[in-house]
Amino acid sequence: MNRIGFWLVSLLVVLAVASSLLFVVNERQYGVVYQLSEIRRVVKEPGLHVKWLPAPFQTVDYLDKRLLTLESNSTEPSLTAEKQWVVIDWYVRWRIADPEAYIRNVGRSEADGAAQLSRVVRSAFQEEVNRRTVRQLLSEQRQELMDAVLKQVSQSVGGSTRIQESPEGEVVSQVVGSSWGIEIADVRITRVDYSKDITESVFNRMKAERAREAERLRAEGLAEGEQIRANAERQATMTRAEAYKKAQETRAIGDSAATKTFAEAYGKNPEFAQFYRSLQAYRNSFGQPGDVMVLNPSDSDFFKAMRSDKLSSPAAN
Numbered sequence: 001m002n003r004i005g006f007w008l009v010s011l012l013v014v015l016a017v018a019s020s021l022l023f024v025v026n027e028r029q030y031g032v033v034y035q036l037s038e039i040r041r042v043v044k045e046p047g048l049h050v051k052w053l054p055a056p057f058q059t060v061d062y063l064d065k066r067l068l069t070l071e072s073n074s075t076e077p078s079l080t081a082e083k084q085w086v087v088i089d090w091y092v093r094w095r096i097a098d099p100e101a102y103i104r105n106v107g108r109s110e111a112d113g114a115a116q117l118s119r120v121v122r123s124a125f126q127e128e129v130n131r132r133t134v135r136q137l138l139s140e141q142r143q144e145l146m147d148a149v150l151k152q153v154s155q156s157v158g159g160s161t162r163i164q165e166s167p168e169g170e171v172v173s174q175v176v177g178s179s180w181g182i183e184i185a186d187v188r189i190t191r192v193d194y195s196k197d198i199t200e201s202v203f204n205r206m207k208a209e210r211a212r213e214a215e216r217l218r219a220e221g222l223a224e225g226e227q228i229r230a231n232a233e234r235q236a237t238m239t240r241a242e243a244y245k246k247a248q249e250t251r252a253i254g255d256s257a258a259t260k261t262f263a264e265a266y267g268k269n270p271e272f273a274q275f276y277r278s279l280q281a282y283r284n285s286f287g288q289p290g291d292v293m294v295l296n297p298s299d300s301d302f303f304k305a306m307r308s309d310k311l312s313s314p315a316a317n
Contacts (some may be wrong), residue, residue, distance in 0.1 A: 020054035030063040030099045032108075042099045061108060067095045067185060070114050074122060077195040078129040086134060088125050089191035092117065092153070094184050101181030113182060117157070121187065124152040137192050150187045157182060 024047070025031035031043035033051050035058045043049050044065075051058045070092040077085040094117060096102050096110070106113045128148050132141055158179030266273035 023060045028066050030065050032061045034059050063096050063099050078126045082133045085195040087193050090189050093186040097183040098181030105180050120156045124149045146187050
């Protein structure tokens with residue numbers, strides 16, 4: 001039993017030592033073997049590999065060999081040639097081409113390279129933006145600016161430009177960095193905008209202009225409304241005057257016809273006409289409750305028809 005236990009323990013020790021000497025590198029990574037924090041070798045081929053000493057004498061770190069994207073994370077504005085503050089949003093496509101140079105000059109992680117590369121790209125953009133106007137940034141010199149930034153960043157990381165043809169037949173320029181051990185694939189601008197202060201100023205100016213335009217339109221509308229109302233009132237006055245004129249003419253014609261008719265009727269019996277008129281006057285005078293007339297019936301001409309003896313003659317007949 002002791003012998004079996006010994007062999008089991010020995011086997012476990014061997015397996016533990018073997019596992020500490022083996023490491024796996026996939027196709028998306030570089031494997032970097034360190035011995036007491038010094039680079040011993042870089043494994044670029046994927047698969048199962050062996051190191052000669054177990055940890056902590058030899059350790060393995062990994063770096064990403066894929067194309068990485070660095071996006072701008074700063075809102076610090078840049079001054080254009082026409083003294084306008086603008087904010088540039090950009091991104092950079094880059095990869096680690098030489099792991100040993102990268103580790104010696106940049107750091108042991110992708111974050112170290114992104115931090116240093118961000119400062120270089122931001123500085124290059126500020127320098128190139130200072131040479132151009134806002135119109136140039138937005139139109140004809142945008143591509144020229146990106147190419148200039150690509151060249152300047154490449155020089156900053158100590159690289160050289162490499163021209164190659166893509167599978168689609170397009171010519172693609174890439175810059176291989178030697179001192180930093182990185183490859184800059186592309187630099188692109190995603191947004192160009194005024195800084196917050198200028199944007200607020202432009203917005204306030206546009207708001208004031210729209211307010212003035214609204215006031216002008218309201219004033220013109222009020223003036224036009226007053227003119228329409230004046231025209232309508234003038235037309236209404238003219239219409240009422242014309243209608244009144246026609247009414248008066250019609251009334252005059254009617255009164256003339258009525259007068260003529262009454263004259264013909266009264267001419268046949270003047271006494272009855274006088275009596276009828278007196279009755280009309282009585283009706284108009286005493287037609288409302290509470291009407292009071294202070295007259296002397298004995299000598300007033302108003303009650304002459306009431307005192308006439310001829311009133312009984314029609315009844316007698």
